[in-house]
Amino acid sequence: MNKNKPIYFDNAATSFPKPPGVAQAVAHFINEIGANPGRSGHRASIEAARVLFGARELVAQLFNVPGPNSCVFTSNATESLNLALKGLLRPGDHAITTGMEHNSVMRPLRALEAAGVSVTVVPCSAEGKLTPADVATAIRPDTKLVVMNHASNVSGTLLPVRDIGRVCREKDILLIVDCAQTGGCFPIDVQADMIDLLAFTGHKGLLGPQGTGGLVVGGRVDIAKMAPLKQGGTGSGSEYEMQPGFMPDAFEAGTPNTPGIAGLAAGLEFVLSEGVDAIHTREQSLMRNLIALLRDIPGLNIIGDPAPKTRVATVAFNIGGLSPSDIGFRLDDEFGILCRVGLHCSPAAHKTLGTFPAGAVRFGLSYFSTDEEIERAADALRAIAAGKSSS
């Protein structure tokens, strides 16, 4: 293999490469369709609307959503989480989250807290594990919802979404799940998992372009009581100056990123044709190999539970005495290995895992990673841990 070719292990931040059809779909939309979806009745506008609707159907298929119009497109999971949280929570409401969240959950919650929403952060173990009974205990009469990730963007640790879904149904509150790290590479079924709102991003495991994402809004959500983040043109009900109240237009003001969503649809088609189970199996195998090699490196400490069944293919670690940023710089500069170091926008998770404020080094694998790349990365880390340079 080409030793000079960079190894991209930053898939937990954004996946690279994408399947070839993704860039083609974006270019095809821009060059051949181009129009504004649903804003005009002409053939190109209708074709653009078909592209958007086709993507909604693929999202519905992937996550077993009952109807395609339950999918609202946004620019990323962060926007989806902001829409869900700010749309549903009002001063006086109580919300529950976990000690393993990304700032895409914590920052909107802290902003809402300042505006009169009360927030409980249910602690997780030092391995990043959440006990469902602790969530049940935290529920109060004024609790409106639980918001949690499906897998940590730091340690890859899976949280027990279905168990929490059951708790939420029993207590008649809503469950919002951030599947940024699991969408496309771990099975998700919004009905079986009892997820009321699923925030997904398009540019990670769904293999689409950056700037795409969405929110699946389930039947238990009263959309009449969910405020949009923005109001504006929808191509519908244009005689009214009030934002329409029906899905998906209620939450989709302004011209969407249709070229990006065309690319997302191609990513989703790839995921569905390979199969989430096959992608999951492949990533698990790669991760097993990586973890086995990392565990043999003296001084290297894997963050969180290393057991493959408890996690996705994102592995964070530290090497005793070395700063994560130094390791990251050497991996890039001397070995051509691209990863992410630091706090990964998740101070809460790093506090739980005992890696705050120094952070950690994170390898995010993808379906397209190879065992050869993993071996090269392990060799590099072995050299760094032994205090050697690349030469």
Next chain:
Amino acid sequence: MSESQYCVVLFNSTSHAMHAEKICRKANIGIRLLPVPRQLSSSCGVCMRFFTPDKPKVEEELAANNAVYAEIVELDIC
């Protein structure tokens, strides 16, 4: 009394129209999407036209597939 040749399905959202189009095409019902005729409420701007005799089939397919639409109206001029 003469029956109109065409009906149109009106939708709140363009996304609903795309859903209905897919369902009807799959069911081999002759339909066409077109801008909403001026005499009708503007709704989402796009409506789905079909031959009036197909109305029961259109209604049946849309209901069976949980498609959302505002109303079906007969077209006097189209």
